[in-house]
Amino acid sequence: MKMKTRRFFIWTLACFPLIAILAVVSFFRQPLTIHARVAEDGGFMPDIIKARVGEPLSLRLISDDVEHSFALGQTDLQPVAFQPGEPAEIELIFDKPGTHTFYTTTPSSLNFWRMRGVIEVSGEGETQSAEPLLYIRLGLELDGEHESGEQHVEFARQPSAARGAAFANQIPAAILTSDYYVSHSPMEAFEELRGEPALQSLNDERIWDVVAYLWRKNTSPTALVEGQRLYQVNCAACHGESGAGDGQFADEMKAIAEQNNAEHGIQAPTDFTDAEHLLEAKPAVLQGLILRGGMGTGMPMWGSIFTEQQTWGLTAYLYSFQFEYPK
Amino acid sequence: MFSKTRKILFLIIIAALTANAVSACSTSQTDEVHLYMMPLDQMPMVVQSAPVAVQEAYQFASINPDLMQNIPCYCGCGEIGHTSNYDCYVSSIDDKGINAFDNHALGCSICVDISQDVMRMLREGKSPPEARAYIDSTYSRYGTSNIP
Numbered sequence: 076m077k078m079k080t081r082r083f084f085i086w087t088l089a090c091f092p093l094i095a096i097l098a099v100v101s102f103f104r105q106p107l108t109i110h111a112r113v114a115e116d117g118g119f120m121p122d123i124i125k126a127r128v129g130e131p132l133s134l135r136l137i138s139d140d141v142e143h144s145f146a147l148g149q150t151d152l153q154p155v156a157f158q159p160g161e162p163a164e165i166e167l168i169f170d171k172p173g174t175h176t177f178y179t180t181t182p183s184s185l186n187f188w189r190m191r192g193v194i195e196v197s198g199e200g201e202t203q204s205a206e207p208l209l210y211i212r213l214g215l216e217l218d219g220e221h222e223s224g225e226q227h228v229e230f231a232r233q234p235s236a237a238r239g240a241a242f243a244n245q246i247p248a249a250i251l252t253s254d255y256y257v258s259h260s261p262m263e264a265f266e267e268l269r270g271e272p273a274l275q276s277l278n279d280e281r282i283w284d285v286v287a288y289l290w291r292k293n294t295s296p297t298a299l300v301e302g303q304r305l306y307q308v309n310c311a312a313c314h315g316e317s318g319a320g321d322g323q324f325a326d327e328m329k330a331i332a333e334q335n336n337a338e339h340g341i342q343a344p345t346d347f348t349d350a351e352h353l354l355e356a357k358p359a360v361l362q363g364l365i366l367r368g369g370m371g372t373g374m375p376m377w378g379s380i381f382t383e384q385q386t387w388g389l390t391a392y393l394y395s396f397q398f399e400y401p402k
Numbered sequence: 403m404f405s406k407t408r409k410i411l412f413l414i415i416i417a418a419l420t421a422n423a424v425s426a427c428s429t430s431q432t433d434e435v436h437l438y439m440m441p442l443d444q445m446p447m448v449v450q451s452a453p454v455a456v457q458e459a460y461q462f463a464s465i466n467p468d469l470m471q472n473i474p475c476y477c478g479c480g481e482i483g484h485t486s487n488y489d490c491y492v493s494s495i496d497d498k499g500i501n502a503f504d505n506h507a508l509g510c511s512i513c514v515d516i517s518q519d520v521m522r523m524l525r526e527g528k529s530p531p532e533a534r535a536y537i538d539s540t541y542s543r544y545g546t547s548n549i550p
Binding site for chain 1: 451452453454455456476477478479481482490505506507508509510511512513514515522542543544545546
């Protein structure tokens with residue numbers, strides 16, 4: 076009897092560590108469940124997730140109300156959509172420490188852009204330090220009135236980069252640089268080119284073609300395609316597919332803006348088809364507004380989501396609402 | 403080999419020890435510092451109907467002025483006279499100590515992100531100066547601090 080009792084306790088003590096380890100391992104190997112609800116009802120829950128470099132992070136995505144999606148900033152991961160009753164599972168592995176923002180690309184409500192969370196990745200590796208945005212380095216203002224000339228802009232036909240290319244060899248070298256492009260608005264470029272002796276024979280329409288050529292020269296077909304993709308996925312819900320500021324939430328935003336009647340509160344989405352507005356904006360300012368977001372206007376900050384390269388593609392794409400670029 | 407009673411006893415011991423081990427591993431996830439928040443029903447209706455992240459930011463900032471007046475904002479609101487992240491939520495306080503709420507943060511992305519980061523860090527046990535340092539290092543690339 077005593078022998079059996081002793082054997083029983085030896086077995087118990089011997090098995091405990093193994094079973095405990097198995098239990099703990101299986102506990103942590105289960106996917107972490109993230110519930111999603113429209114932002115007004117909570118957004119992503121949890122919205123702070125811990126991960127370690129090199130260790131798989133499995134996520135189970137469950138919608139509690141309408142269709143949502145899970146996208147991860149600064150990565151190539153394509154948004155993963157999931158519906159109520161149809162969870163999705165994904166596995167992520169991070170190769171360096173840092174903080175990643177996850178977000179939705181599905182316009183589930185006016186505040187869908189508030190559906191964000193972070194994955195804090197710890198472990199070995201270098202974290203990247205980001206330098207101040209270009210608009211700061213150039214000493215430009217984001218929130219002031221756009222500097223503009225006295226010109227009233229009304230195009231009889233859309234400025235064409237292809238037509239402007241015919242005058243490429245008459246453009247001063249200083250205006251052809253990327254430094255010039257990022258720090259000048261199309262309107263400023265127009266005014267400078269208008270004063271160029273070599274271009275005196277061209278009418279205003281032709282000068283605008285040259286400006287379109289300059290803006291097209293500072294991007295690439297690949298960047299424009301990526302810019303268009305980002306715009307349609309992330310911006311069109313407010314700014315509209317055609318850029319006219321008439322997306323599905325535009326009316327709600329206009330109503331809030333009128334109700335608040337505040338200069339620095341929520342505003343109606345910018346209309347990129349408004350020539351005077353867009354042509355007075357410097358590329359570095361547009362990029363800064365995309366990265367930082369509006370100052371209380373309802374425009375989200377994308378700095379934690381888009382890469383530097385993506386923001387330049389998106390900025391270049393915005394000008395295509397005014398300029399005709401070769402397909 | 404073992405009697406039925408011993409088998410049951412064996413399983414109970416293993417289950418109890420395992421549950422203890424698992425709960426010990428998971429308590430660190432919930433061991434958070436409690437934050438003072440203003441009750442939601444004391445907020446304006448526009449805040450009560452705002453996204454939960456925005457509600458929380460208003461609830462937290464408005465009841466922690468000493469802390470949040472030392473946290474900068476980088477949304478550019480220094481241009482409109484804000485001198486801290488607190489000003490994005492509360493525009494003034496009257497003689498009776500009642501807040502006049504500012505609608506600015508309702509439409510501001512960075513303002514709320516900054517407040518949420520502060521809340522997260524305090525919940526994790528970080529100090530206000532550590533939170534301030536994190537905010538400065540994370541957001542200063544986007545603009546100028548509004549704390550003079």
